[in-house]
Amino acid sequence: MPADRLHLxxxxxxxxxxxxxYGRLPGFGLSVDGRRMTRxxxxxxxxxxxxxSALISSPLQRTRESAEPFTEIFGIEPVIDERVIEPTNVxxxxxxxRALLNxxxxxxxxxxxxxxWGEPYLDVVGRMNxxxxxxxxxxxxxxxxxxxxxxxxxxxxxxxxxxxxxxxPRERRCALSSVTSFEMVDGKWTEVSYAEPAGLSGAVDVxxx
Numbered sequence: 001m002p003a004d005r006l007h008l009x010x011x012x013x014x015x016x017x018x019x020x021x022y023g024r025l026p027g028f029g030l031s032v033d034g035r036r037m038t039r040x041x042x043x044x045x046x047x048x049x050x051x052x053s054a055l056i057s058s059p060l061q062r063t064r065e066s067a068e069p070f071t072e073i074f075g076i077e078p079v080i081d082e083r084v085i086e087p088t089n090v091x092x093x094x095x096x097x098r099a100l101l102n103x104x105x106x107x108x109x110x111x112x113x114x115x116x117w118g119e120p121y122l123d124v125v126g127r128m129n130x131x132x133x134x135x136x137x138x139x140x141x142x143x144x145x146x147x148x149x150x151x152x153x154x155x156x157x158x159x160x161x162x163x164x165x166x167x168x169p170r171e172r173r174c175a176l177s178s179v180t181s182f183e184m185v186d187g188k189w190t191e192v193s194y195a196e197p198a199g200l201s202g203a204v205d206v207x208x209x
Contacts, residue, residue, distance in 0.1 A: 001140060001141050002136050002137050002139060002184070003053065003054070003135070003136045003137075003139035003141070003142060003143060003144045004050065004141060004142060004143055004183070005050065005143045005144075005181055005182070005183050005192070006132055006135065006136055006143065006144045006145075006146065006181065006182045006183070006184075007045060007143060007144070007145045007146070007179050007180070007181045007182075008132075008146050008148055008152075008153045008156065008179070008180045008181075008182070009041050009045075009066065009070075009145055009146065009147045009148070009177070009178070009179050010066075010147075010148065010149065010150055010153055010174055010175070010176060010177060010178050011030070011034070011038070011058075011060075011062040011063045011065075011066040011147060011148075011149065011176070011177070012030050012031075012033070012034030012035065012036075012037035012038040012041070012062070012065075012066050012176055012177045012198065013030065013031045013033050013034035013037055013176050013177075013203050013204060013205065014028050014029070014030060014031060014034060014062050014204075015028070015029060015030065015031040015034070016028060016031075016204065016206065018095070019095055019204070019206045020093055020094055020095055021089060021091050021092055021093065021094060021095075021206075021208075021209060022092070022093075023086055023087075023088070023089045023091075023092035023093070023209050024060060024085065024086050024088065024092065025092060025093055026061065027061070028060075028061060028062055029061045029062055029065055030062055030065045030066065031204075033202075033203065034062070034065075034066075034176070034177075035065070036198070036199075037176055037177035037198035037199070037200075037203070038065070038066040038067075038068070038069050038177055038198075039069045040177060040197045040198040040199070041066070041069070041177040041178075041179055041197055041198060042069035042070045042072075042073050042074075043069075043073070043197070044179060044195060044197035045070070045073075045143075045145060045179060046073050046074075048143075050142070050143050051141070051142035051143065052070070052074045052076065052142055052143045052144070052145055053076070053139050053140065053141060053142030053143065053144065054076065054079070054135055054138070054139050054142075054144045054145070055067060055070050055071065055074065055076040055077070055078045055079065055144075055145050055147075056078060056079050056080075056081050056084065056131070056135055056144065056145070056146045056147070057078040057079070057080055057081070057084070057146070057147040057148075058080075058081070058082075058084045058085045058086065058147060058148050058149060059080045059081075059082060059085060060085060060086060060149075063084075063147045063148065063149065064078065064080070064147075066147050066177070067145075067147045070145055070147070074145075078147070081131050081135075081146075083127040083128065083130055083131035084127075084128060084131050084146055084147075084148040084149075084152060085148075085149070085152075086149040086151065086152070086208075086209050087118050087119035087124050087149075087151055087152065087209050088118045088119045089117055089118035089119075089209045090117050090118060091117060092209075112166060113165070113166040115166075118209060121155055121165040121166070122165070124151065124152055124155050125155055125156065125159045125165070128148075128152050128155070128156045129156070129159070129189075131146065132146065132156070132182070132189070133184075136184055149208065149209070150172060150174045150208040150209070151169075151172075151208065151209050153174050153178075153180055154167070154172040154173070154174045156180075156189075157173075157174070157180060157191060160182065160189045160190070160191050161191065169208070173194065175196045175198075175200055175203075175205070176198060176200060176203055176205055177196075177197065177198035178194065178195065178196045178197075178198075179193075179194070179195045179196075179197065180193075180194050181193045181194070181195075
């Protein structure tokens with residue numbers, strides 16, 4: 001039997017005093033508030049009173065740290081999966097406001113539907129779907145938790161809903177430590193719920209791709 005439900009959990013707040021787009025850069029771990037938020041996400045999944053049989057994480061520091069409360073609560077060690085990592089982005093390591101003021105960077109904005117500044121949306125959808133499907137089929141029963149990043153989770157939501165992948169990043173519904181849950185019905189993903197269990201007041205969320 002496959003899994004019963006799959007939860008895509010976004011990492012918590014990152015310590016990012018320079019407010020740069022951190023992307024795949026090393027050294028960006030959770031803030032003190034970020035650790036609190038990830039604990040609340042894990043406790044939310046626990047409150048659903050559903051057994052969790054598998055835990056998967058992106059290899060980046062912030063997601064591995066966000067998986068730790070799930071290990072503590074459910075007693076499952078995370079499996080690292082490169083397919084659920086943050087997308088690439090040419091603006092990595094920069095402050096976006098400053099970068100966009102430089103006309104030399106405007107060439108990276110020529111095809112926003114692709115997008116031309118980083119990994120194509122269709123590629124993100126493909127790798128996320130592959131990772132989710134493999135995890136779903138590998139589980140004997142229970143729920144699967146995948147700790148990932150804002151864009152991969154949001155782009156998965158858009159693909160499952162049949163909506164255009166091109167979007168305004170400022171309008172993503174994928175808060176820090178949010179939980180977006182899916183079930184597979186007749187071979188197709190269906191989104192069943194979205195929750196923001198962590199207190200977001202004052203959270204700094206400026207480094208997502």
